[in-house]
Amino acid sequence: MKVSDLRIEQIGECKITNPMHRSLFIKDDDKILFTSKLKDLQPYIEVCGEIPSFEMAGPRKKIFFDSSKISCGIVTCGGLCPGTNDVIRAIVMSLYHHYGVRTIWGFRYGFEGLAPRFGHQPLALTPDVVREIHNQGGTILGSSRGPQDVGSMVDTLEQMHISTLYAIGGDGTMRGATAIYEEISNRGLKINVIGVPKTIDNDISHIEMSFGYITAVEASNTSTYSAYIEAMGARNGIGLVKLMGRESGFIAASAALANNVVNFCLVPEVEFSLEGFLSSLNKRITRRGYAVIVVGEGAGQNLMLDDRKNLGTDPSGNLKLGDIGLFLKEKICDYFNKENIDITLKYIDPSYTIRSMPANAYDSAFCLLLGYNAVHAGMTGRTNMFIGHSHNQFTHVPIPLTTYERKKIDPLGRMWEDVISCTGQPENMITCDLS
Numbered sequence: 001m002k003v004s005d006l007r008i009e010q011i012g013e014c015k016i017t018n019p020m021h022r023s024l025f026i027k028d029d030d031k032i033l034f035t036s037k038l039k040d041l042q043p044y045i046e047v048c049g050e051i052p053s054f055e056m057a058g059p060r061k062k063i064f065f066d067s068s069k070i071s072c073g074i075v076t077c078g079g080l081c082p083g084t085n086d087v088i089r090a091i092v093m094s095l096y097h098h099y100g101v102r103t104i105w106g107f108r109y110g111f112e113g114l115a116p117r118f119g120h121q122p123l124a125l126t127p128d129v130v131r132e133i134h135n136q137g138g139t140i141l142g143s144s145r146g147p148q149d150v151g152s153m154v155d156t157l158e159q160m161h162i163s164t165l166y167a168i169g170g171d172g173t174m175r176g177a178t179a180i181y182e183e184i185s186n187r188g189l190k191i192n193v194i195g196v197p198k199t200i201d202n203d204i205s206h207i208e209m210s211f212g213y214i215t216a217v218e219a220s221n222t223s224t225y226s227a228y229i230e231a232m233g234a235r236n237g238i239g240l241v242k243l244m245g246r247e248s249g250f251i252a253a254s255a256a257l258a259n260n261v262v263n264f265c266l267v268p269e270v271e272f273s274l275e276g277f278l279s280s281l282n283k284r285i286t287r288r289g290y291a292v293i294v295v296g297e298g299a300g301q302n303l304m305l306d307d308r309k310n311l312g313t314d315p316s317g318n319l320k321l322g323d324i325g326l327f328l329k330e331k332i333c334d335y336f337n338k339e340n341i342d343i344t345l346k347y348i349d350p351s352y353t354i355r356s357m358p359a360n361a362y363d364s365a366f367c368l369l370l371g372y373n374a375v376h377a378g379m380t381g382r383t384n385m386f387i388g389h390s391h392n393q394f395t396h397v398p399i400p401l402t403t404y405e406r407k408k409i410d411p412l413g414r415m416w417e418d419v420i421s422c423t424g425q426p427e428n429m430i431t432c433d434l435s
Contacts (some may be wrong), residue, residue: 008055008396011192011381012056014062018379020098021271024060024248028375032393050254054206054395057387058097059375064381067095069382070163071103072378074125076112076139077176079198082215083359083367083415084168085133090371091196092130092315098372099379105160109167110144111176114153122160124264134364139168147176159369164378168196176384181384181399192380195386195399196370203248205407206397207388211367213250215360216243220255223330223350224294228261231290234344238281238291240334242325245296251417252296263291266296266324269409269414278335285341293328293361297351300324307365327350345409369394 018025031053031336071126072095076084089104096228107113107121121131123141133140157165157180167177174195181193197204200212221241227239245251249267256262263284266272284291304322312320329347336343373387373394390398420427 006052006054006383006398006401008382008398009381010054010059010064012064014060014064014380016063016066018059018061018063019067019100020059023059026056027060028055028060030369031060031161032056032390032395033189034066050233052434054388056399057377058388059376060380063099064240065163065379067099068099068404069295069344071105071161072164073105073107073111073122073157073160073162074141074166075107075110075168076143076198076205077167077173078139078140078143078145078198079170079200080143080355081198081212081358082137082355083137083140083211083363085130085200085373086245086359086364086367087168087211087371088125088140089130089134089153092133092367093127094372094375098375105146106141108174109142111148111153112144113141114156115148115273115341116152116156119303133365135157135358137358145172147172147179150183152178154187154189154191156185160191160299163191165191166196166374166378168198169192170177170197171402171406173198174204174399175384178384178399188192190381192378192381192383194374194382195401196374197386197388197402200249200251201245201248203246203407206390206395206401206406207407208390208392209366210389211252211363211370212359213361213363215357216251216253216354217258218360219354219357220251220294220350221259221349224255224259224292224409225357227294227346227348228259230293230344230346231292234290234330235341236285236289236336236341238285238345239295240293240295240329240332240345240347242295242297242347242351244322244354247298247299247406249296249299249312250409252294252299253409253415256294256419257422260422261292262287262294262423263301263421265292265419266293266295266299267409267416268296268301270301270411273431274303274331276376276426276431278332280429281332282336282339282341284335285336285343295320295324295328297324300327303327327346 006399106123231237231239256265388395
C-alpha cells in the first residue's frame with residue numbers, strides 16, 4: 001500500500017464558513033496513524049520518510065456546500081443490522097440542526113430506490129419523521145442487495161438536485177458507491193458520495209469495529225447460555241450454536257469470550273477436519289459429559305464442497321455458503337451413533353433474531369457519531385470515502401481501500417490465542433487424536 005492511497009478526494013475548495021457554533025473544528029493536517037504498531041510503520045519511515053495516516057474526521061471551519069441551497073440523499077443496502085436506523089437519524093439530525101439543510105430524501109429499498117424502473121418513491125426525511133426510529137430494528141428505508149444501472153442512478157441524483165449521497169452498507173454497497181462516484185466524475189457534476197460502513201460481521205478493513213457488532217455479541221449471550229443450560233441438563237448433552245460472520249469469525253470468537261461456557265469455537269480463519277473435531281468432541285464428552293459449540297457461518301466450507309457446487313452467488317456477488325450448522329448437527333449425530341454413545345443435541349441459530357433487533361446503548365452512541373462525522377465530511381465536499389474508526393478516533397478512509405482485503409481473525413494473533421485459552425479446545429483439530 002502507498003501513502004497516497006490514504007488521501008481523500010474533494011470536489012472543490014471549501015470557502016464557506018461552517019454555521020456550527022461552539023464546535024471544536026478539525027484541521028486538515030490532523031491525522032490518525034494507519035497502525036499503532038511501530039514495526040509496521042518502520043518501513044515507511046525508512047523508505048519515504050512519511051508515516052501513513054488517515055485524515056481525522058470531524059467538522060471543519062470552512063465547508064464547500066451552501067447548506068441553504070442543497071438537497072441530500074440517504075440509501076441503505078445489504079442485510080439488516082442493528083443501528084442502521086440510528087445512523088439514518090443521526091445524518092438527518094445533523095444535516096438539519098447543525099447545517100440547516102432542509103431537503104433530505106431517503107431512497108427506498110437500497111440502490112433500487114435510485115433506479116426509476118422500480119418506481120420506489122423517495123421518502124422525505126425530517127427530524128419529526130426520524131425522531132423515534134432509533135428505538136426500532138431494521139431500516140425505515142428498506143434495503144436490497146445487488147447493483148443497478150449506474151447511469152440511471154446518477155440521472156436520478158441529477159434530476160433531484162442531490163448534492164450529497166450518503167450510502168450505508170457493506171463492501172458491496174461501497175463498490176456501488178464508487179461506481180456512482182466515477183459516473184458523477186465523468187459527467188463533471190458537483191455531487192459527492194460518502195459511505196457509512198455497515199457490517200454486523202465486523203469484516204471491513206481499516207475499521208477497528210463496525211456498528212451492530214457489539215449488539216450482536218451481546219445478543220449472542222442468550223443463545224450460548226441457552227445452549228449451555230440445555231447441554232448441562234442432559235446426559236452427554238451437546239449445545240450447538242451457529243452465528244453469523246460469513247468469511248470472518250469475529251462474532252463467534254467474541255461470543256466465546258463474552259460468555260465463558262463455550263468449549264469449541266469454530267471460525268473460517270482456522271482450518272479443522274471433521275475427524276479432528278469429532279474426536280476432540282468425543283474426548284470432551286467422555287471426560288466432562290457435556291459440550292457447548294459455537295460455529296461461525298463461514299467455518300468448515302471446505303468440508304461441504306459437494307453441497308456447495310450448485311449454490312452460486314447472492315445478488316451482491318458473494319459466494320453462497322453451505323449451512324455449516326445443519327451439516328455439523330448431522331455429522332455429530334451420525335458419529336456418536338456409530339460410536340454407540342447416546343447424546344442429546346440442541347441446535348440454535350439466532351442469526352435473523354440478532355440482525356433485526358435495535359442497537360444497544362454502545363452501538364447507538366457509536367452510530368450517532370458515525371452519522372455526524374459522515375455529514376461533516378459531506379459538507380466539505382469530500383467524496384469517494386467512508387467514515388472509519390481507528391485508535392478510538394473517527395477517520396476518513398478512501399472507499400477503494402475496502403476492496404483490498406476482507407478483515408479476518410489472525411490465527412496467530414492475540415484474539416485467537418485468547419479463544420483457545422478460554423475454551424480449552426485443542427490448538428490443532430486437523431489431525432485425529434483420542435489420547
